[in-house]
Amino acid sequence: MSVFAAPLVNKELAGKFATEVDTTYYKWVRDQGLDIVPANYIPDLRTIELKPWAQRDGRGVFINHDDSRNTNDCYVCEIAPGGKLAPRRQLFEEMVLILSGRGSTSVWNDKGHKITFEWKEGAIFAIPLNCHHQHFNGSGQESARYVATTFAPWVLNLYGDPDFVFNCPRDFPKRFNGEPDYFSAKSENAGFKLLTNFVPDAVNLPLFESKERGAGSGHVRFNMAGGTMASHISQFPVGTYKKAHAHNAGAHVIVLSGEGYSLMWPEGEEPKRFDWKPGSLIVPPNAWFHQHFNAGDKPARYLAFKFSSPRNSQGVPMSWISRRIGGLQIDYADETAEVRQMFADALAKHGLKPQMDASYAKELETLPPLPA
Secondary structure, three states, X not given: OOOOOOOOOOHHHHHOOHHHHOOHHHHHHHHOOOOEEOOOEEOOOOOOOOEEEHXXXXXXXXXXXXXXXXXOEEEEEEEOOOOEOOOEOOOOOEEEEEEEOEEEEEEEOOOOOEEEEEEEOOOEEEEOOOOEEEEEEOOOOOOEEEEEEEXXXXXXXXXXXXXXXXXXXXOOOOOOOOOOOOOOOOOOEEOOEEOOOEEOOOOOOOOEEOHHHOOOOEEEEEOHHHOOOEEEEEEEOOOOEOOXXXXXXXXXXXXXXXXXXXXXXXXXXXXXXXXXXXXXEEOOOOOOEEEEEEOOOOOEEEEEEEOXXXXXXXXXXXXXXEHHHXXXXXXXXHOOHHHHHHHHHHHHOOOOOOOOHHHXXXXXXXXXXXXX
């Protein structure tokens, strides 16, 4: 069961839409012999139960909250010790985070351009569109596990033909053309965006200051492999928390380090709390406000893979803009007293106190006035 179940209607009304529920994507997942977990909270991706995935010679499970079932999905896959997955190509984008283990991946196109690169726990990379690829476990003793987010639901439902999606003979040389350094770690950036297709260690990657998201935040963004799928890493110090915000469905937030909790709620309702640690997954439902709190004694860091976010005409995400001027971010000054008390109580369990006073005061210097 999903943590947040959509309201149910009577069988007569539901029956009129029954044929629209069973999409090409769902039929394809069933053909893989795997389950779809319809959740927006997974306590630990590293221990979630997997089933044999014969088509890929591995084990896996799909995670697809109802709000994102027609846009992007998430799946976890495991490679046996000394094993490898079956090679595959696909006409949709995919971004990967290595949860555990070490190994390598080969990527090649129909022209024969091929690159192989190595990875370990904490690495992030993307599969270039429609490239052949194959993952290998570099250890003969331990399994390797990764989590990936893809556009499979949208593309499979668009074409309605899995054979076309997985067997389309078309190279996209502007996405990948066998460049020797394609999967080399790079440090060049444009604003918040790091211009790379491979991050070897997401947990220790240097970040850029992002005061707009509150309380000493660090931030970096990616659009790997020339893709349209957005992703970013955020970090916040001990005793602090991020500003609440909302956006559309499809964000998969994976905790990389630290200990804390998130609040999620639809407009006008009470927040629900979800405790997290490294390996936890948070998937905010469409238009729900959510807020992340560092309740531990170390900096907290997370990675977000997502479909897209609404932006203003300047290209700024609406979730970075104050609600006071029409955005989707709640300023500290406008949050409830209960939010601050819950945070203080959570820190007290570790003998810590909030370190938010300076951030509250700093916000007041540039805070837009409340709308009339």
